[in-house]
Amino acid sequence: MDVQKNKTLLIKGCLCMSLILSGCGGQSLSEREIVRGVLFTKQAQSYSVCLVLADQNAEGAQSENNKVSAAQGTTPAQALARAEQALYGDVYYGLLDLAALPADVDWATACEMGELLYENAQPAPELSVFVLDDEPIASWAKQGATLYKNMKAVEDTYQVHCGLQQLFAQQEVCAIPAYTAGGGYDFVLLPQYGERIRCHGLAEAQLAAVLCGQSDRLQGTFADGEATCEARAQVTVEGNKVQLHLRDTSLSALGSSAPEDLENALQNELQDRFYALYETMQKSGADPFHLNFWQACTYGPGSVMEKPELELLLE
Template sequence: MSLLLSGCGGQALSQREIVRGVLFDRQNGDYSVCLVLADQNAEETAQANKVACALGDTPAQALQNAEQSLPGSVYYGLLDLAALPADVDWQMARELGMLLYENAQPAPELSVFVLDTRPVNSWAREGAQLYQGMKSLEDTARVHCGLQQLFAQEDVCAVPGYAAEGGYDLVLLPRDGPSVRCRGLEEAQLAAVLCGQTTHLQGTYADGSASCRARANVTVQNGTVQLHLREVELRSLYGGEGDLEALLCQSLQRAFGALNYRMQAAGADPFHLRFWQACSYGPGTVPERITLEVTFE
């Protein structure tokens, strides 16, 4: 039994500080980190997590200061979530990802989010709640970005963004351009499907006039990205009699065109279109125009 309850150093986990989440932020030029810890002394009906937070000139220093504020040694083997600052860019995402790999040595199922644009006023009051909110969002929206996905492409990475008002954003971080925070079903969820981070669409579209729930996957043929929708449920929220399928197609195609244009301008390819085009036309050959086709199956 003692082996099962011990970390790598042999010390019983009941005597260690078990980290479940690491949340990074930037405050007035400093880096801030919040460690969300399992509260092993809490009653069953009480809050199961506690927090430790600290500032530092660098993310590594902030993380070390938070660790040193704890009475016991830190155990990262059960870490399952990390959050990046709302103003994160490509370089910062890579730096924080490497810090987690090198220092925290997280479990392989670690999920990554970007914090909401709403400022965090107090880690002590909000840290555990933010952690629970992102874990719940991952389950309900069925969206996932693993730590390794920060390093999957050299020119860009894509990370789900926590949205306190509901749903999620998707933050595209090109290496050579400004970050793009996509919102809503037409942008964020479409981008998440194209990036391989979800297979579900669920929310409103067309300025909130209709709702959609569907399973989604993507194939590419020649210059066309094909979005396949299954188990589709569309509903008008204003009682109109319009063609909801056509309205969804138009909304998604318009969003795809805008997103693809911005990523091409930054020289980034978060949707892996270059790979598909190379398969169809050969390396280095890309059609002038890539379109989105939506099919209902």
């Protein structure tokens, strides 16, 4: 009886593994084109898309390599369809974990591409969204797989993440981290009514990411590159006080030109950039930092926040 039971368990285990590998659809993953990244760019009046795919034929040290399939179209949907049609196997999006939007993307285009991914790609829950660098793409064949790996590295190093659901969290604005080849990351604010803003550096881009709930870390330089900061960050709001809590904070001077009081210099720089970003968003009617939400939670629906003040708390 024990032998028979073991055989039964073995058969059941094999069946379960078969279902997992086939995606419960009767076709193994090895027979599919597994998409890991979808990268969009815009060129004049047309769109270009690059599908970054797992190279399942690679062996040994090459097993983590990716291949690409690229195409152009008059719309993002047409470009995506043509890139899929160029592949031999059935396209599988179940392991998709990154999407990139064009460098000059606006609110309407970001929403269009996000909806396209929802409807066609059916991405996995861990999908990350980035905006590409301003540098033009010369060749998807040469740059596509590298861009994908670089953006995944940025996400891991700086702990910044914008999921596809976060793209639509507020109807009047999209807030998305942006890849930059120079290190770190930028942050793009796309109000529905108003000009797009691309933030740079620790005191602007990373502060915006923390305020938007897409990161819990500040890591980079400030004071014109003369000092560095590394800290875990959290935001709370009391009245009109936006409290930025920094924990495990490390501030270091890089040279003789660094300010003597690094804490005060960091505080002033963060406050200046916060006020500038807040005033710009006010003009567009957008609230990417969820200040209205905080106000409503504390004082009830319809409560209006007075001009907020950023308060830096090193703990």
